[in-house]
Amino acid sequence: MLITLVMSNRSINEMPIGIFDSGVGGLTVYRALHDRLPNEHFIYLGDTARVPYGTKSMATVERYAIENSVFLASRGIKMLVVACNTASALALPKIREKIGLDGVGVIGPGGRKAVEITKDNPHAKIGVIATEATVASNAYYEAIRRASDTAEVMQAGCPLFVPLAEENWTSEPETFSIAEKYLAAMKDFAPDALVLGCTHYPILRDVIQQTVGENVKLVDSGEATADEVAALLKEKGLENPNAVSGKRELCDDLDHFYVTDAADRFARVAERFLGTKPSKLEAVEVYGVDELGKI
Amino acid sequence: MLITLVMSNRSINEMPIGIFDSGVGGLTVYRALHDRLPNEHFIYLGDTARVPYGTKSMATVERYAIENSVFLASRGIKMLVVACNTASALALPKIREKIGLDGVGVIGPGGRKAVEITKDNPHAKIGVIATEATVASNAYYEAIRRASDTAEVMQAGCPLFVPLAEENWTSEPETFSIAEKYLAAMKDFAPDALVLGCTHYPILRDVIQQTVGENVKLVDSGEATADEVAALLKEKGLENPNAVSGKRELCDDLDHFYVTDAADRFARVAERFLGTKPSKLEAVEVYGVDELGKI
Numbered sequence: 001m002l003i004t005l006v007m008s009n010r011s012i013n014e015m016p017i018g019i020f021d022s023g024v025g026g027l028t029v030y031r032a033l034h035d036r037l038p039n040e041h042f043i044y045l046g047d048t049a050r051v052p053y054g055t056k057s058m059a060t061v062e063r064y065a066i067e068n069s070v071f072l073a074s075r076g077i078k079m080l081v082v083a084c085n086t087a088s089a090l091a092l093p094k095i096r097e098k099i100g101l102d103g104v105g106v107i108g109p110g111g112r113k114a115v116e117i118t119k120d121n122p123h124a125k126i127g128v129i130a131t132e133a134t135v136a137s138n139a140y141y142e143a144i145r146r147a148s149d150t151a152e153v154m155q156a157g158c159p160l161f162v163p164l165a166e167e168n169w170t171s172e173p174e175t176f177s178i179a180e181k182y183l184a185a186m187k188d189f190a191p192d193a194l195v196l197g198c199t200h201y202p203i204l205r206d207v208i209q210q211t212v213g214e215n216v217k218l219v220d221s222g223e224a225t226a227d228e229v230a231a232l233l234k235e236k237g238l239e240n241p242n243a244v245s246g247k248r249e250l251c252d253d254l255d256h257f258y259v260t261d262a263a264d265r266f267a268r269v270a271e272r273f274l275g276t277k278p279s280k281l282e283a284v285e286v287y288g289v290d291e292l293g294k295i
Numbered sequence: 296m297l298i299t300l301v302m303s304n305r306s307i308n309e310m311p312i313g314i315f316d317s318g319v320g321g322l323t324v325y326r327a328l329h330d331r332l333p334n335e336h337f338i339y340l341g342d343t344a345r346v347p348y349g350t351k352s353m354a355t356v357e358r359y360a361i362e363n364s365v366f367l368a369s370r371g372i373k374m375l376v377v378a379c380n381t382a383s384a385l386a387l388p389k390i391r392e393k394i395g396l397d398g399v400g401v402i403g404p405g406g407r408k409a410v411e412i413t414k415d416n417p418h419a420k421i422g423v424i425a426t427e428a429t430v431a432s433n434a435y436y437e438a439i440r441r442a443s444d445t446a447e448v449m450q451a452g453c454p455l456f457v458p459l460a461e462e463n464w465t466s467e468p469e470t471f472s473i474a475e476k477y478l479a480a481m482k483d484f485a486p487d488a489l490v491l492g493c494t495h496y497p498i499l500r501d502v503i504q505q506t507v508g509e510n511v512k513l514v515d516s517g518e519a520t521a522d523e524v525a526a527l528l529k530e531k532g533l534e535n536p537n538a539v540s541g542k543r544e545l546c547d548d549l550d551h552f553y554v555t556d557a558a559d560r561f562a563r564v565a566e567r568f569l570g571t572k573p574s575k576l577e578a579v580e581v582y583g584v585d586e587l588g589k590i
Contacts, residue, residue, distance in 0.1 A: 049355050050345055055461075057557040060344050163458040166350075174472045181469070262352040287582060 013240050016041040016256070017229070018072035019081045020065075023051035024269045025165070025199030026083030029106065029222035031250060031274060033081065036226035037233070038248045039240045042255045043075055044278075047286070049261035052162055053086040054131025054198065061133065063290070065091035066098050071258075071286045073099040078238050081229060082106065085198050085221065086131050089139035098290075102232060106199070107134075109228040110221030111143030114193045115151060117217055124148070127186050127216075128155045129208070130197030131162070140197055154189045158182040158201075165200035168272055175204065179211040186212065193217040203273065253279040260286055308535050311336040311551070312524070313367030314376045315360075318346035319564045320460070320494030321378030324401065324517035326545060326569060328376065331521035332528070333543045334535045337550045338370055339573075342581070344556035347457055348381040349426025349493065356428065358585070360386035361393050366553075366581045368394040373533050376524060377401065380493050380516065381426050384434035393585075397527060401494070402429075404523040405516030406438030409488045410446060412512055419443070422481050422511075423450045424503070425492030426457070435492055449484045453477040453496075460495040463567055470499065474506040481507060488512040498568065548574040555581055 017037075019030055023046050030044050045068050047053075053061050065087040069080055080103045082088045082095065088105030096103045118124035128140040135157045144153050160178050169175045186194070194216050196202055202220050209218055233239045244254065251257075251270065257278040259266045267277045312332075314325055318341050325339050340363050342348075348356050360382040364375055375398045377383045377390065383400030391398045413419035423435040430452045439448050455473050464470045481489070489511050491497055497515050504513055528534045539549065546552075546565065552573040554561045562572045 049351060051350075055346075055557070055560070056344060057560075060556045159462055160455075160458055163455055167454055172476075174469050174476070177469045177472070181467075261355045262350070265350070265352075 012078050013238055014242065015076050015078040016043045017079045017081060018043050018045070018075070018077035019083050020045040020047065020068040020072060020087075021083040021199055022046070022053040022064075022086065023048050024266060024273065025162070025203075027270055027273045028199050028202045028220070029081065029083035029225060032220070032222040032226040033229060034248070034250055034255070036230050039243055040233075041240070043072055043077060044255065044257045045072055045284075045286070046257070046259045046266055048259045048266055052131070053084055054133050054162060055159070056133065058090045058133075058137075061086055062091040062094050065095055067286045067289045069095045069099050069103070070289050070291065071284065073101060074289075077101070079104065079229065079233065081225060083199055083222070083225075086133045089134045089137040102236070104225060104229055104232065106221040106225045107139045107197075108143050109224035110195050110197060110219055111140050112147045113221075113224035114195050114219045115144060115147035117219070118151065118192045121192060122150045123152065124193070125152045125154070125189060125191045127189060127191035127194040128153065128197045129158050129161075129183070129186070129194065129201065130155065132157045132159055134197055140195060154186060154191065156182060156186050161204055162198065162200045165203040166269070168203075170204060170206065175207050176211065179204070179207050183208070183211050191216055193219055195219045196221065249276065250274050251276045251278045255280070257281045258284045260284060307373050308533055309537065310371050310373040311338045312374050312376060313338050313340070313370070313372035314378050315340040315342065315363040315367060315382075316378040316494055317341070317348040317359075317381065318343050319561060319568065320457070320498075322565055322568045323494050323497045323515070324376065324378035324520060327515070327517040327521040328524060329543070329545055329550070331525050334538055335528075336535070338367055338372060339550065339552045340367055340581070341552070341554045341561055343554045343561055347426070348379055349428045349457060350454070351428065353385045353428075353432075356381055357386040357389050360390055362581045362584045364390045364394050364398070365584050365586065366579065368396060369584075372396070374399065374524065374528065376520060378494055378517070378520075381428045384429045384432040397531070399520060399524055399527065401516040401520045402434045402492075403438050404519035405490050405492060405514055406435055407442045408516075408519035409490050409514045410439055410442035412514065413446065413487045416487060417445045418447065419488070420447045420449070420484060420486045422484060422486030422489040422507075423448065423492045424453050424456075424478070424481070424489065424496065425450065427452045427454055429492055435490060449481060449486065451477060451481050456499055457493065457495045460498040461564070463498075465499060465501065470502050471506065474499070474502050478503070478506050486511055488514055490514045491516065544571065545569050546571045546573045550575070552576045553579045555579060
């Protein structure tokens, strides 16, 4: 009943954009969207009860992604951003089918951006670093191949980068040492551009840049996604016509955050990543929420 | 129907012992139980779809632990071993209440063992290393305090040890360096005994021993738990009277393994930990399985 009421009182253009991630990493995508689209409102869901996704199977990631998407769709959103690379790689077609809304993942935008910034060189070398599941899916390889049939692609899994980012070890010598180990073959490959294919990796951006060298262009899929979401809103005529008065702040009360567990931990990490805590943050249950009618 | 049939065909003494863990770490407890109790059969459940538990809230860990316990109880077990330290610390009373079976955690046995091996010194110093959630629960502190009111206790959280063990980085310089960082204050405390308060930590045993020094006695809660389970089976008259003919091997077909996700990954890690893969391994669903009648 609440949902019906909310929807009848505002146009689709005034509805928020939904974002979900396996946990806190997607806040880097939220920041990029927020900066790029100051008139838009956001609903963010972090699936902290089931994080991480990157070591889990396709069937499980698909189920979790659908539950998250249906939850967000039930809140009334005009577009869905799948901020989690693993969920984008493994579950995007199923999500679109299920919720009947535009669903934007981070893999396509990230892959296209890497091709675009290296387009002066038809034989550009593009590196991708991501979770084990994303690498195994080959989704980035295919996205890059669709945008360029000549670029050379190399992928590398970096499993410890997620826990290191969660620990906020952004300048510890151990982080540099682990990065050297994971990126040794990538350095030999000498990419022109390197895609940060996991939402946690921008948190380790400095370590990664120093390890691969200053001449490698890093691609943050979150920023690439924000550009594509902006273009898609315009193309579909879905932009919010109401200008927000004054400067919009990150995490202000126009944006609503949900987590599936441990809201206090999420708030602490959000403060570290964004410099501020969410004004509106709630713990919710999304298990078994796989049909819109069930909400 | 199946459950009734199984139960009517064998005595309670012939039933297996159930073991659950958040993932693969509990295999170290399975090994200890298997070595200590060659006539017993085991059913192991690894909740790989929701691992790790150590960074999640009490309410969530409690719910997952109950679902796992009810699943195992429905398979017909005579005793339950909660191999996961976090679940033992946060959920043991609720589990016992729910399943109406003897439930043995790893915290009590580990704490008592540490007191026992340092009992010559009434002012012994006992260190505990564990996940954030286990440390925050103070469960080890309380278990040690119940066994000794004079021992000094110091706890330290080591969040990266779980992903390092999962990566099998058991002798990498980065692992030593991270151990030095986490254990610096512990070394200053100079414990007589140090409890490995997470099932993953025995995998990093050599690194931990070298870091704290050879004179610190490491306590593996899994081994302490196996001793207590053996004593409890005897006390309750629940030992299996049927001697297994020939030598029992780890993971032979008398033991049944279940996981909630990614069975192939579990089999690979099991092989690394135990030197052999489970003969019987199945993926199962335990969501919402919180009442025995629902199975």
